Amino acid sequence: MNDLLNTTLGYIATAYEVAFVWLINPANWVQFALLVGAYLVAVFITRKLNPRLTKLLTPAQDNFSMLSHARRFILVFMPLLLPLLAFGLTAIGEQITRSIFGSGEVIAFGKRVFLFLAVRAFVRDMLSDTLLKLIGRTVLIPMAAIYALGFLDPVLFWLGATIIPLGNMSFSLLGLLRFLVVATIMFWLGRWSNDQSTSIISKQEMRPATQQLAVKATEIAIFGVAFLVVMNIAGVPLTSLAVLTGALGVGIGFGLQKIASNFVSGVILLLEGQATVGDYVELDGGEAGTIVKMTARAAILETYDGKWIVVPNEDFIVTRVINYSDSGSANRYDVAFSVSYDTDINTVTGIALPAVAALDFVLDALMPPDIELDGFGDNGIDFIVEFWVSGIDDGRFKYRSHVRFAVWNALKNAGIEIPFPQRVVEIKGGFPAGVSE
Structure with missing residues (x-):
């Protein structure tokens, strides 16, 4: 017990000496004052700018131009204004203290805290998708907290040194976390870009088939680029993707040929415009209805009694199709x-x-x-x-x-009679005996 008590008193004495040295050091007080001042200035500027920026960036409800979409996108980042502004002002204060006193650990810690608050606001206020919010809470916020406490370098070293074998391949925990973070951000931006481009294309004056083709092509291009960027940042070699693509090609050639045929048929339908959403069609097999949706694999026909019929795109190419609505004839x-x-x-x-x-x-x-x-x-x-x-x-x-x-x-x-079936029955030889007329 005496040894434990002496050890505890030693720790307390050491902490007291460190705290006393910190308190009598004017550089630490200056850093703390600059940190508090930067936060107060950020709060003041945010309260002044926030309503003005919101009013300036909010477009009319019926305005769907490209500029209005960009303004709405900027509005999404308004929750980050306060922490990022405090982070920037604190960084300026850090440069001042380091140039005068040669140290800036206190204000650097405050700067990291403001960055943590920005990441927390991003996950809490900007991410709406359930999966994205889950990844943000389990990956982004913990990593930002570790960075704020100053333990990021040793934690990153440990994550990078922890290797997970997977067959002939192996990857580190750091690579996995980096892949999750980059994939989350890229595909969130990709989905937002796809929604905006779809909205813009739908407002253009073009044939419905051309609109759908443009939407599908834009979607494939956006998510294709996002996928390649994620693979590149994660360090996955493109040669591995080539092998995977070859394997998928063999699978499509044997087991997925119908899906590939329907996909190609859907592209042909969109290019030629022989049948599109809103047309009333009748197939060779007797299916008839109005096309309400066209996907990469099939077209959805709605009959007069409200039933939906899923018709593969291939049927529109290889069989006879009667289009009652083509060209508005x-x-x-x-x-x-x-x-x-x-x-x-x-x-x-x-x-x-x-x-x-x-x-x-x-x-x-x-x-x-x-x-x-x-x-x-x-x-x-x-x-x-x-x-x-x-x-x-x-x-x-x-x-x-x-x-x-x-x-x-x-x-x-007009007094004209519409006939109905009538029959005259003639009985040859008269009626049988005992039967009266």
Whole structure:
């Protein structure tokens, strides 16, 4: 117990001597004063600049120009204004104290603390994705705290010396952490850039197929560059990527050929524009609906009853496809009806045709409706009315239903009978005995 007490008293005496030397050293007091002054000046400047910068950088809600997107991007970094400004002012104070007193450990520690606060604000206020926030809390903030305490160099040395073998390859813990940090930042910037470029491209006046192709090409380019940058910083040689790419190529050639075929077919569809989002199509297999989404592998068709049909892109290339909406062209439909044999067929056209032409969806100027005699049926005389509309007969057969109503009412008003099946039964030899007529 006496030895433990003597050791404890020795530590206390040493700490007291260090604290006493620190307190009587004017350089330390100057550094501490500069540190506090830098923080107060940063707070004052931030309170003055923050509302003005926010007002200056906030664009109108309906403004989606490239400059407005850049201004919104700068606004995201506003939480970093105070710690970074304090960090910069403290760095200036450190240069002053080192030039006058030859030392600046106190103010250098404060500068590292402000940098830690900036990293903490970045993770807390700027990262919204769950995975990115998790990596920030488990990697960025601990590393910034270690740097603020002055233990970064020995910790980095230990991480670099700790090697993890993985088959024929090996990597250090430092390389793994560096890869996670760089990948987090690069792919966060890549996703933000992709969202901004998608928004800008969608506002341009171009065909929907061209817009989707531009969006996909931009997305591949952004994340491709981000991937190469991450691999380069992580120290992964490109020769390894070449081997991996070759292995993937063999896999695509054998096991993933359908996926590759659908991907290439999707690119061809976007380039040629034969079918795009918003078109009503009917495939050779009978699937019909409006294209609501086109992915790298398949197109999503929505039917009239709300069902979604996933159609591989290859089906649009190797099979027959009927596009009812291509280039906004008009479509022709026909409706069959019959009249009684007692009807003067020469008057049918003059009665039914004006009724059909009066419908607001029927194109009457350039392609007026037409009525043709189809044949002489078992129960009546068959006619067909043909009409053109600008669109498709959705609903289903919404247009045909309106036309049938119009023809029915017109014939009824004219006193023309619409026949129904009738049969005449003739019993040869009369009725059997005991059966009255």
